[in-house]
Amino acid sequence: MMRLILIGLMFSVGVWAQLSAPSDKASLSAGKTQFEIHCAFCHGRGDDGFAANLVSPNLVHAPTDTALVSIIRNGILGTDMPPALGMTEEQMMQVAGYVRSLGRSAPITVAGDAAKGKAVYQGKGGCGGCHMVGGAGGKMGPDLTQIGAMRSPANLRTSIVDPNATLAGGWTMVHVTPKTGAQVNGIRLSEDNFRINLRDGRGRIHSIAKDQTTAITRDLTKSSMPSYQGRLNAKELDDLVAYLFSLRGAM
Template sequence: MFRTIQRGVPGSNMPSSSAPDNEIWAIVAYLKGISTVSPFEDNVGDPEQGREIFLSMCARCHRVATQGGSLGPDLSRIARIRSRDRLLRSIREPSASVAVRYRAVTLITQDDRSIRGLIKSEDAFSIQIADTSERLQGYTKSELQEVIYEERSLMPDFGTERLSNTDLDNLLRYLGTLRG
């Protein structure tokens, strides 16, 4: 973190810092102090049952180590970077906060087919997406009727009718073990 603050991030809005080292260390200490990632030690639930739930309901799109899909974020280290509460919200209401690279897009072809997926690359003339089956597809925009940029996630909401509170606790307990 110190080096990132000191050197900045090339190609981003974050410039290098000319602050003395002791001030940068103070910033690092402050940022670590306000970290919202809380430990998972107090979790309820069974991690083995949670793993089974992950494999049956999540692994189509999410990867842990070498198992699973790649349409959604890799969860191999999720317990290091997300709190239990934030994961709970992300599962129950995934569209409440969606990173830009995981926002859905729908392409409408000239023959009225709808293809939904995630943008992998785009310029003024073409768009490449990974569809919901993780197939990479490329189109020139002139071949499409419409490109619909959504604010939503491709991930469905997992309300209590789809994932019980007990199953959610089990899943969260399993995810809490994933520290890379």
């Protein structure tokens, strides 16, 4: 009996480890239909949605097909990637196969020059004052070290010219007026009924008791990132998008 259970266990673990998304024509076509129903809303055709770019042979969260199906089933905790609703196991496998087929298609090319874009990022753009890349930079915005693997070029471009349209969660700017002393502005780190904790533009952490304030305002629909519309010319913008799109991980 015990041996049977063990064999059964080994067998199911074996099958699980070898999970491989189907790539035959019928499955891909079924997967495409599922993708359009369940995923296109956020991922567009794969590379032109507001969510992660899926037209890539290397998906950060899905190095294996097993991980890919697990993401489709469970979503990615703490992000806008939701768990699949109303999909059968077979449909999840088909959609995984379809996503892999996107990664095998021609890689996306961007118009700009990444090296020149890096200069815009470091110079005129002043982006490093708020963002980190590879451990260097500021903490007033999200770490961009892997941003090219997570966002499409179209989404990156919008993030720069219209930050409010692609607002990333967790970066709410708050303005606190204490009963005594000057107003404090910064990114909200946490908040409960009694206190609000924020980090100001110089990196200092403030923990303020709410009963010691006269006003607290939160910019919930407005990014603290300035729009660069009109501040960068078309060429600089193309180059900057090419640079961001080249950021794929630790360097």
